[in-house]
Amino acid sequence: MRAFVLQGNDAAMAVEWLHVHAQVEGVLEEPDALVVWLPCELPQLPKGLQVTVQERIVRAEDYHVTGLENDTVIVVTEDLLVRPPWVECPEGFAGTELIVPRGGAFGSGEHDSTKAALVVMHRSWDAVASMADVGAGSGILALYANVRGCERIEACDIDEPSVIAARELLPEASIYVGGAERMRPCDLVVANMTGAELRGSLNSILSIWTRENDLILSGMRAPEVDDLVARVPGREVDRETLGAFTAVRFAAN
Numbered sequence: 001m002r003a004f005v006l007q008g009n010d011a012a013m014a015v016e017w018l019h020v021h022a023q024v025e026g027v028l029e030e031p032d033a034l035v036v037w038l039p040c041e042l043p044q045l046p047k048g049l050q051v052t053v054q055e056r057i058v059r060a061e062d063y064h065v066t067g068l069e070n071d072t073v074i075v076v077t078e079d080l081l082v083r084p085p086w087v088e089c090p091e092g093f094a095g096t097e098l099i100v101p102r103g104g105a106f107g108s109g110e111h112d113s114t115k116a117a118l119v120v121m122h123r124s125w126d127a128v129a130s131m132a133d134v135g136a137g138s139g140i141l142a143l144y145a146n147v148r149g150c151e152r153i154e155a156c157d158i159d160e161p162s163v164i165a166a167r168e169l170l171p172e173a174s175i176y177v178g179g180a181e182r183m184r185p186c187d188l189v190v191a192n193m194t195g196a197e198l199r200g201s202l203n204s205i206l207s208i209w210t211r212e213n214d215l216i217l218s219g220m221r222a223p224e225v226d227d228l229v230a231r232v233p234g235r236e237v238d239r240e241t242l243g244a245f246t247a248v249r250f251a252a253n
């Protein structure tokens, strides 16, 4: 087996090309590179791709790397944590745990937009009869509602693999491929998406919000917050900014 380190703007595109044109045995994501494992020499990549290639010596121990070794507990607040099932709960922790296997879907708890949404949900959690998770990714925000006892959970994502992952995490929830309009109305509605996606979906998001509980929008970057807040017919009751991302909680009146 041989390993090639791909770096540069088009590294991901080069990997996609290799999946079609070579026998890719594995790809490891590193902070600034993609390492591709092949049983042979790397084929000549298409001209014009901005990518540098360096062969890496393969050691016997590399065959045992899974990419999961560095996973740890993600502390969201002192009494709320997220961890994959293969990482143990810290001894003595008595708060709320979200167990989410890190896979292809967005939402393993590492991203600041997920954390900001969780902080706002957790800070003033109120028993709710129904919750909708718009842009569910892995289903992590719906899982929070589930572990806090919410009985009816709906979720959606335009990305089918994410919907498959979320259905595995929450087999009893109703999870749809598509946008917010696919879901039945819910009392608490949470959406963590980019500012542009939130703006584009806002009418559908508002149409399924019964206003019996709150609406939480997360994933906004600083220049997007005021515009989105102004578009929501609700009263801002909480806000959390983590890194570049802000979550805002609105009450119906």
Ligand SMILES: C[S@@+](CC[C@H](N)C(=O)[O-])C[C@H]1O[C@@H](n2cnc3c(N)ncnc32)[C@H](O)[C@@H]1O
Pocket (backbone or CB within 6 Å): 106, 107, 108, 109, 111, 113, 114, 117, 134, 135, 136, 137, 138, 139, 140, 141, 156, 157, 158, 159, 162, 178, 179, 180, 192, 193, 194, 197, 201, 219
């Ligand atoms: C930032 S991720 C959030 C995932 C998870 N809810 C979390 O908090 O970590 C946004 C997700 O929204 C999905 N998405 C984007 N636009 C959407 C839309 N209009 N309707 C439904 N899902 C959408 C994406 O596929 C992606 O999985």
